[in-house]
Amino acid sequence: MKIDDIDYFSIVSELSKYADFGEIYHEKVKIHIIELENGKIEKCFNILDKGFSIRSFKNGNINFSATNFKSPDELLKQHIKYLEKDTPKNNAIREIEQHKITPAPSFLFQEKLKLIQSMYEELKRTLPNITNSKLTIQFYEKEFQVHNNLGISIKSYVYGERFSALVACLINNEKFTVFESTGRAYDNLKDDEYVLLITKIITRMQSMNVAKPCPAGSMPCLLSAEAGGTLIHEAVGHGLEADLIDKGISIYKDRLGEKVASPLITVVDDGTYKDGWGTFYHDDEGTKAQKTYLIENGILKNYLYDLFYALKHNKQSTGNGRRQSYAHRPFPRMTNTMILPGKDDPKSILKGINRGILVKKMGGGQVNTLTGDFIFEVQEGYLIENGEIIHSLKQASIIGNGPKVLNEIEAVCNDFGTSLGTCGKEGQGVPVGDGQPTIFIPNITIGGTAF
Secondary structure, three states: OOOOOOOHHHHHHHHHOOOOEEEEEEEEEEEEEEEEEOOEEEEEEEEEEEEEEEEEEEOOEEEEEEEOOOOHHHHHHHHHOOOOOOOOOOOOOOOOEEOOOOOOOOOOHHHHHHHHHHHHHHHHHHOOOEEEEEEEEEEEEEEEEEEEOOOOEEEEEEEEEEEEEEEEEEEOOEEEEEEEEEEEEOOOOOHHHHHHHHHHHHHHHHHHHHOEEOEOEEEEEEEOHHHOOHHHHHHHHHHHEHHHHHOOOOOOOOOOOOEOOOOOOOEEEEOOOOOOOOOOOEOOOOOEOOEEEEEEOOEEOOOEOOHHHHHHOOOOOOOOEEOOOOOOOOEEOOOEEEEOOOOEOHHHHHHOOOEEEEEEEEEEEEEOOOOOEEEEEEEEEEEEEOOEEEEEEEOEEEEEEHHHHHHHOOEEEOOOEEEEEEEEEOOEEEEEEEEEOOEEEEEEEEEOOEO
């Protein structure tokens, strides 16, 4: 069944008789993947998936049904079995708002394959001690419609291209792994962006030849804009999602209007950010993308809402209702979460550090949203002494508490950097972006092996 051939209005009207909220979501997705592992083609294929789901809210509960083979009427009948005992309601919907669908650029498999094969050859030439490598291109395009009885009735789309590289090398009998990724929505990547990413990996890996064990203890940390926004995403952003607030498992619960960060800190979640990986015209509930100020000059201003939690708490959706696909129900999720730039000069801040650590790339980590405690691997870090970068570090991590760190930040610089990834939550992943300027944390616990 074509995406335009369903009588959405009659389905929503029927749902309205049995529930406080009724929605139908229909999606068509194309995904193109090329994966080169150790120079060999591991994956090279297209995925086409399409289906739809029906969702309703009744007495504060969510009912969700999805299919890629039944007809909409069949799924509706199945869904209504759970709803038909309630008092009938009659909620109106309005005419469809159609976003202009511009065809995504064609994905040229042969040209992209040749490009990453040349990237692999460059890695082999410059890093002869490679033990493993995986280069992956993902291009996706999604067309979807959302209709509900609150007045939302839209057709929208999103597409984007992402290139990621994972490289492992054996250096001085130690294994080091470097990961980098680049991409954005509503655009293709240029060849020189592929080259830049591989150059970053080579430079970072070569620095491991002279890396020394990281000293352990409390010390100043200069978190570079190049590190992207991993810290703000993990240590702060998740704690501002309305479902975690509602469940009482966030340290930010009941703190709107309070000071939660240094006055230098302003945090936004921006689904409209021009070059973001988490950018779109409408979220997966049909709400228009927007820029939401979460923390402004240190004061907590807002949480991230989808429709369910917005209705439950008498708020407006912030355009953060996101789902992995038609087979998944939406949750409040981040889009592009960023600390906005300040006025300080990163070079001047560096010069003022007697002994500390410069973090240029964050790795994986863990966060407790109830306490804000976190630990992150440092993938690329450098020792600072007397205002100078001395040498690269290995086996480093940073350990702290998100709200405490935000309150203690003493400088927010005038540069800016971004990172991107797939955010996992409730068993589903969505594209997200992060960003920050260089920030100076005067004292944080550094995990290392040198004392």
